[in-house]
Amino acid sequence: MQTPIISIQKLHKTYGTKIALNHISIEISKGSVYGLIGQNGAGKTSLIRILNQIIDANSGTIIFKGEKLTPEAVKHIGYLPEERGLYKNMTIEEQALYFGQLKGMTKANALEQLNYWLNRFDIADWKKKKIQGLSKGMAQKVQFIITVLHQPDLLILDEPFSGFDPINANLIAHEIKNLAKNGTTVIFSSHRMESVAEMCDALCLIHHGNILLEGSISSIQKKYIQEFFEVTVKDYQENELTSFLNNTDYQTSIVNKENDEVSFQVIKNQKETANLLQDLLKVGTVITYKQHIPSLQDIFIKTIENA
């Protein structure tokens, strides 16, 4: 891995006795789209708020662009929170100037960037519109523009597609990928696993403040390909089937059982030691034995079920 743009080391966060992040460590390389996934309450927002210095961690270190993260360095971060916040009485232009200047931009630079994005989205005539007159989708687009206006090195997007129709969601997805191609690092937080699978190069799955899975999408899938199997056994012995189902080396779920055939999915718990084919041959005549290529969704669900 190249030098990470952000390195999170042993980050720990509690609220009273509740552990929101349990000494987690993550490294994210420049220009990647990194998925942060987990169910409600997993700890994603806590991590994002610490990265934005909105709240403090109890302990741990964050190194951003080679140095310890400071409030000043947050100017190089763009954050699209899940609860969007625009000032309803301002025009789009006023809003862009306000947020741009907060991030240290000159007025001229903020205007130049605003024009660039409005033209890119083909909405140049929106500039003087007030936020309160915008539809939800339009306001989301403006919020996206304001988040990227100052050309941040790190872009943190919390559920960026919520509120968008599929066409606009595609448009934003395209822009996110394009920014990453040009060197912006993106942290993409969502509990919608399919959009993470589509957008990200790497990810981490957080559950109750712990990291259950971490790495590139291809390495995660490769690891699980070796573990999932679809099997059909004919002329099976009921007692041998029962003992296979009770074997703790495997997790087995029966898909179909009819006449003298039984079909099931098997996951190897003990990848190194279990000899699946040999164990299946004791059950009966193996007529199908194939590796199942799991979707990321399958992997996440199984991982959380086993946690």
Ligand SMILES: Nc1ncnc2c1ncn2[C@@H]1O[C@H](COP(=O)(O)OP(=O)(O)OP(=O)(O)O)[C@@H](O)[C@H]1O
């Ligand atoms: N201010 C707070 N006070 C007490 N507990 C909190 C506070 N904020 C978060 N928590 C708890 O910390 C845990 C992690 O919450 P967090 O909001 O970081 O999760 P999340 O992954 O962002 O969830 P969601 O997808 O629902 O936004 C949860 O159990 C939550 O109830």
